[in-house]
Amino acid sequence: MNLESIIQSVVAQSVKSLYNVDITEDQIQIQKTKKEFEGDLTVVVFPFVKIARKSPEATGQEIGEFILRNNQVVSAYNVIKGFLNLSINKAYWIDLLNTIHANSSFGTQTPTENADIMMVEYSSPNTNKPLHLGHIRNNLLGFSIARIQEANGWKVIKTNIVNDRGIHICKSMLAWKLFGNGETPESSGMKGDLLVGKYYVAFDKAYKAEIKKLMEKGMSEEEAKKNAPLILEAQKMLLAWENNDPEVRKLWQTMNGWVYAGFDETYKQMGVNFDKIYYESDTYLVGKAEVERGEKEKVFYRRDDNSVWADLTNDGLDEKLLLRSDGTSVYMTQDIGTAKLRYADYNIKKMVYVVGNEQNYHFQVLSILLDRLGFEWGKSLVHFSYGMVELPEGKMKSREGTVVDADDLMAEMIETARETSEELGKLDNCTEEEKSDVARIVGLGALKYFILKVDPRKNMTFNPKESIDFNGNTGPFIQYTYARIKSVLRKATESSIDFSTKIDSALPISEKESYLIQLISGFPTVVKEAGDEFSPALIANYEYELVKEYNQFYHDFPILKEEYADMKKFRLALSGTVANVIRTGMGLLGIDVPERM
RNA sequence: GGUCCUGUAGUUCAAUGGAUAGAACAAAAGUUUCCUAAACUUUAGAUCCGGGUUCGAUUCCCGGCGGGACUACCA
Numbered sequence A: 001m002n003l004e005s006i007i008q009s010v011v012a013q014s015v016k017s018l019y020n021v022d023i024t025e026d027q028i029q030i031q032k033t034k035k036e037f038e039g040d041l042t043v044v045v046f047p048f049v050k051i052a053r054k055s056p057e058a059t060g061q062e063i064g065e066f067i068l069r070n071n072q073v074v075s076a077y078n079v080i081k082g083f084l085n086l087s088i089n090k091a092y093w094i095d096l097l098n099t100i101h102a103n104s105s106f107g108t109q110t111p112t113e114n115a116d117i118m119m120v121e122y123s124s125p126n127t128n129k130p131l132h133l134g135h136i137r138n139n140l141l142g143f144s145i146a147r148i149q150e151a152n153g154w155k156v157i158k159t160n161i162v163n164d165r166g167i168h169i170c171k172s173m174l175a176w177k178l179f180g181n182g183e184t185p186e187s188s189g190m191k192g193d194l195l196v197g198k199y200y201v202a203f204d205k206a207y208k209a210e211i212k213k214l215m216e217k218g219m220s221e222e223e224a225k226k227n228a229p230l231i232l233e234a235q236k237m238l239l240a241w242e243n244n245d246p247e248v249r250k251l252w253q254t255m256n257g258w259v260y261a262g263f264d265e266t267y268k269q270m271g272v273n274f275d276k277i278y279y280e281s282d283t284y285l286v287g288k289a290e291v292e293r294g295e296k297e298k299v300f301y302r303r304d305d306n307s308v309w310a311d312l313t314n315d316g317l318d319e320k321l322l323l324r325s326d327g328t329s330v331y332m333t334q335d336i337g338t339a340k341l342r343y344a345d346y347n348i349k350k351m352v353y354v355v356g357n358e359q360n361y362h363f364q365v366l367s368i369l370l371d372r373l374g375f376e377w378g379k380s381l382v383h384f385s386y387g388m389v390e391l392p393e394g395k396m397k398s399r400e401g402t403v404v405d406a407d408d409l410m411a412e413m414i415e416t417a418r419e420t421s422e423e424l425g426k427l428d429n430c431t432e433e434e435k436s437d438v439a440r441i442v443g444l445g446a447l448k449y450f451i452l453k454v455d456p457r458k459n460m461t462f463n464p465k466e467s468i469d470f471n472g473n474t475g476p477f478i479q480y481t482y483a484r485i486k487s488v489l490r491k492a493t494e495s496s497i498d499f500s501t502k503i504d505s506a507l508p509i510s511e512k513e514s515y516l517i518q519l520i521s522g523f524p525t526v527v528k529e530a531g532d533e534f535s536p537a538l539i540a541n542y543e544y545e546l547v548k549e550y551n552q553f554y555h556d557f558p559i560l561k562e563e564y565a566d567m568k569k570f571r572l573a574l575s576g577t578v579a580n581v582i583r584t585g586m587g588l589l590g591i592d593v594p595e596r597m
Numbered sequence B: 001g002g003u004c005c006u007g008u009a010g011u012u013c014a015a016u017g018g019a020u021a022g023a024a025c026a027a028a029a030g031u032u033u034c035c036u037a038a039a040c041u042u043u044a045g046a047u048c049c050g051g052g053u054u055c056g057a058u059u060c061c062c063g064g065c066g067g068g069a070c071u072a073c074c075a
Helices: A003-019 A046-054 A057-072 A090-102 A133-151 A168-177 A191-218 A221-227 A228-241 A248-268 A280-295 A331-345 A357-372 A406-424 A430-451 A475-494 A509-520 A524-533 A536-556 A567-587
Strands: A030-032 A041-044 A072-078 A082-088 A115-120 A153-161 A276-279 A308-311 A319-323 A347-357 A382-386 A389-391
Touching: A003 A030, A003 A046, A003 A057, A003 A228, A046 A057, A046 A347, A057 A072, A057 A082, A072 A191, A082 A090, A090 A509, A090 A567, A115 A133, A133 A153, A133 A248, A133 A382, A133 A389, A133 A406, A133 A430, A133 A524, A133 A536, A133 A567, A153 A280, A168 A191, A168 A228, A168 A248, A191 A221, A191 A248, A221 A228, A248 A406, A276 A280, A276 A331, A280 A308, A280 A319, A280 A331, A308 A357, A319 A331, A319 A357, A331 A347, A331 A357, A347 A357, A357 A382, A357 A536, A406 A430, A430 A475, A430 A536, A475 A536, A475 A567, A509 A524, A509 A536, A509 A567, A524 A536, A524 A567, A536 A567
Parallel strands: A115 A153, A115 A347, A153 A276, A347 A382
Antiparallel strands: A030 A041, A041 A082, A072 A082, A308 A319
16 A cells, blocks of 8 residues: 555545544545645645634644544644645655665566557658658657556557558659669668658659749649649559559669668667558558448448548538549558558557647547447547647758758767767776767767657757757756766675665654655656656656756765765665666666666 | 647746646856766746636636647648
């Protein structure tokens, strides 16, 4: 039974005994006592004032008195306004630390063999351009939320749907054919995804030039866009692709191969991975078949021009196109097919899509469509909708070259970490390999934490001119604290100090120390909330608070230099436990921690 | 036009309806004979506006104003 439940229970008893009224435990609000007041936990008295028919102060006094007499855990109380502040026995905190310290997997569960399956889709790139900062947010959130759900006992399957076909892919292919002169990643030394992206941009440039020319000849913009030779050629290519034209298919495979090699590098650097990858080229036909089945079953309808639609007006939405008049599929068609394949492959209990909030409407529709097609899981799909990453000037646009490239950004962060390391000179005794390792861990830690500490639902701003900080509320701040603790623990081990044994609960520990234990003990609750709310930010903020407190402790209290042996042991155990929570928590964010930095 | 999201220090972010709205960066000033100063300590600075519900509102409701997304036979 955790502390909060103990208090809730005794408060309920006190109200029953004092005023003869039964209250449920969820009526009892308990919060951590604010720093400026004395105590550890605070009970909000206001809800009981009516029951007691006394002032908030008097009510608080009565309840406080009752708790003090009827509970061993509470050692003192005070009432300020309507707030009853309770002080908890030092012995309770020390016993709690003993328990936590002995539990190496504190705060997380390990999914059992037959745990429920949650599938998490994230990343979902197009194979016509390299990944940028927006994708980084998606990947980091997806990977982290998978870790967090695992820690909450789910068996998680990480998945990726690659949008590997369509008109946009054909645009890159066509431009390469026309302007590429046989350029390859090998011949140019360019990363594959970058090379393909270059031709996507080249297409757009040439296409715009054609439109301009046609408009000069008197054509309207709309007409020009439809009739430019390049777009017609790209459409022809898409059709040839759908008809399995060997030459087009071969080029498609080659160029996608370049892109995948590039993506693999980026994913590896980012530290994310997948258990199962789906490709749109495999799923869109399945989706088409499902839509046609839906049409036969009168769930959807066909218009005179042969296009297929879903009428969603009963759900307060519009009508939605599912198949074009030429029979080709759209984004939605493909998502229906992918869903069908996934549920055939796995016994999925919960499906989570990590996709930007610009597609809220899409997923609202998808949920309804899947439901209408008779998939019972349709209604319960989760769209983990996150906000956009914006530049100070506004949204990033691939075609306008205002994107922050994922590879570049990661490389910059790592470089900055390396420079800082050099300046501080703390790794002078390390090998080059160790230095690189630390630079990578710290650089990526800064980037990942920067992104994950923000509430995922909110849009966030990234200013490329002001580089991401390494001081303050940052990943390196937390990593540094970990490294510092590890250094102390190493020294303890070197001097053969054993701090694994039980600590005497009579030890006179300070407020700071008991508060640290209280913070540590809250970790499992944070992990659970992060899972329920789909919010890695909760973990990040928790880690920061813990580390900030620990640093103050570290500054004010001697550990190895403490003379009293039992106290030294206690502080080592406390530090070790903090280190464990840091490592576990950062792990849930997909951030590594260095042994030294 | 409709639907949804959003508005907190100069900037980037916090705050299950609870106490004097927390941090960080930037600014100003300090702390190394002592376990890693990527740390610690001070100082100054904010809830878009107007109503309502409540003992209590940054939070919930209504109305403005500002920002964004979606509303494609694009993905």
